[in-house]
Amino acid sequence: MTDLFSLLDLADLAVARAEGVLGDDDRAALATTVARLRSRAGYAGDVxxxxxxxxxxxxxxxxxxxxxxxxxxxxxxxxxxxxxxxxxxxxxxxxxxxxxxxxxxxxxxxxxxxxxxxxxxxxxxxxxxxxxxxxxxxxxxxxxxxxxxxxxxxxxxxxxxxxxxxxxxxxxxxxxxxxxxxxxxxxxxxxxxxxxxxxxxxxxxxxxxxxxxxxxxxxxxxxxxxxxxxxxxxxxTTVLAKAALDLRLGANTAWKQAMEHPEIGPDSDPDSRALALATFTWLGIDAYDYWYSIERGRDAGHGD
Ligand SMILES: Nc1nc2c(ncn2[C@@H]2O[C@H](COP(=O)(O)OP(=O)(O)O)[C@@H](O)[C@H]2O)c(=O)[nH]1
Ligand SMILES: [Mg+2]
Missing domain, CATH: 3.40.50.300 (P-loop containing nucleotide triphosphate hydrolases)
Structure with a gap:
């Protein structure tokens, strides 16, 4: 099982690799989500x-x-x-x-x-x-x-x-x-x-x-x-589950956006596109895995 900070590092990598693959607004939206979650992770256990x-x-x-x-x-x-x-x-x-x-x-x-x-x-x-x-x-x-x-x-x-x-x-x-x-x-x-x-x-x-x-x-x-x-x-549990869900949905959205706009970027090359798509997929799977482990713990009554 991963943790939220590893997921956020992976999400940063996804944002970096999205350059020239996602449109500027779509990439900025993903970056905003990751920055917000990093700030939230700073006091995840407090409130x-x-x-x-x-x-x-x-x-x-x-x-x-x-x-x-x-x-x-x-x-x-x-x-x-x-x-x-x-x-x-x-x-x-x-x-x-x-x-x-x-x-x-x-x-x-x-x-x-x-x-x-x-x-x-x-x-x-x-x-x-x-x-x-x-x-x-x-x-x-x-x-x-x-x-x-x-x-x-x-x-x-x-x-x-x-x-x-x-x-x-x-x-x-x-x-x-x-x-x-x-x-x-x-x-x-x-x-x-x-x-x-x-x-x-x-x-x-x-x-x-x-x-x-x-x-x-x-x-x-x-x-x-x-x-x-x-x-x-x-x-x-609630804070981490919400963050994992945001990252999973963010990764899925980025993947769909990249698939819908294959023409983006004047110098976009197939390798960086494939690498970005693989990173979105990897983030989506890891975020799902993490979310699932939190929810399983919640169902088993191991909340905090
Ligand atoms: N009878 C009854 N009136 C309520 C209840 N909760 C709120 N109210 C009344 O409904 C009105 C609107 O309440 P308010 O809390 O301002 O709603 P808000 O706009 O969702 O914030 C007020 O006049 C409250 O006194 C309740 O459980 N029962
Ligand atoms: Mg009110």
Whole structure:
């Protein structure tokens, strides 16, 4: 089994060998992914970064506040706040969160002891303008390790969250927890709405989606959410699995891009092209192998 730093060295080699084989933008995208992961690897064992995602009014900010028993994120804002986000970081830590905060465009950082080893990020709402979508998909989601997708009883089938985000993110399913919030408003119908949301997520392409029910305001019901976070998002496993997945998908994408554009580069020669393709393949296989060994450890209960 390899480790993340060997994989990152191999990924650097793939970026170097991509010169003249991938287009400039495609090569820069791969290089950006590798640089981001190298920076993330520097504090891989310290914290897991978990974002709250979902439509306006689903209860993301309420849930964040309830989880840390403090009102740090604004609740009940009528209009979407586009790119404003709040992050809660552990109070007792020497970890430098500067790179993370700048990657996420976080403008409000709060320190709290409520959740050890976890950074919580309250994202902008997902049903806002297209620019914000691109920002979330392109910059924010890649920079976090795991996501709590928060749904409410009215808008849980809303096409934006499902079509623009979830259907495109199925490879990351182990990094996600799905939450049906505001079940206090559903009474005895909570179970059937939860099942309906699970069916919707299956249609999106998730293999065995489990939805956790929750009440994030008033008479709180958070135990299942807290247990799910503890159970599913153990620090190192989640961080390393996400990094391995990013590298595997990055390698696959580079390989496809090279195959689709065989003409790139005025002096591209067949040998360097073959070498680049072999390196993308090698990276993809090693990253898969590494990811698989992490997931096997996770299934066997050897999280951290
Ligand atoms: N009844 C009920 N209302 C909730 C619950 N969670 C949040 N709310 C309310 O829903 C509204 C939107 O919540 P907010 O946290 O601002 O949602 P956000 O836009 O996703 O951040 C607020 O008025 C909250 O008080 C819940 O579990 N039950
Ligand atoms: Mg909010």
């Amino acid at each position: 897991v970064v978990v974002a709250f995602a979902g439509g306006t009014g689903s209860g993301k900010s309420s849930l964040l506040n309830a989880l840390i028993s403090e009102r740090v994120a604004p609740v009940g804002v009528v209009r979407p706040t586009t790119t404003r986000s709040t992050a809660v970081v552990p109070a007792e830590t020497d970890t430098d969160f500067t790179a993370l905060v700048s990657a996420l465009n976080v403008d409000h950082v709060v320190r709290s002891d409520a959740l050890a080893s976890t950074v919580l990020v309250d994202l902008p709402d997902f049903d806002s303008v297209e620019m914000a979508h691109r920002h979330i998909v392109g910059r924010v989601l890649p920079a976090v390790d795991a996501v709590l997708w928060v749904f409410d009883p009215e808008k849980y089938a809303d096409h934006i969250v499902h079509d623009d985000f979830l259907t495109r993110l199925t490879p990351y399913e182990d990094q996600f927890i799905f939450i049906l919030n505001q079940v206090d408003r559903l009474g005895t119908n909570a179970g059937s709405v939860r099942q309906d949301l699970e069916s919707k997520l299956s249609e999106d392409g998730y293999s065995d989606p489990e939805v956790v029910q929750c009440v994030a305001s008033g008479d709180l019901q958070l135990d299942d959410v807290v247990a799910s976070i503890a159970d599913r998002f153990s620090t190192k």
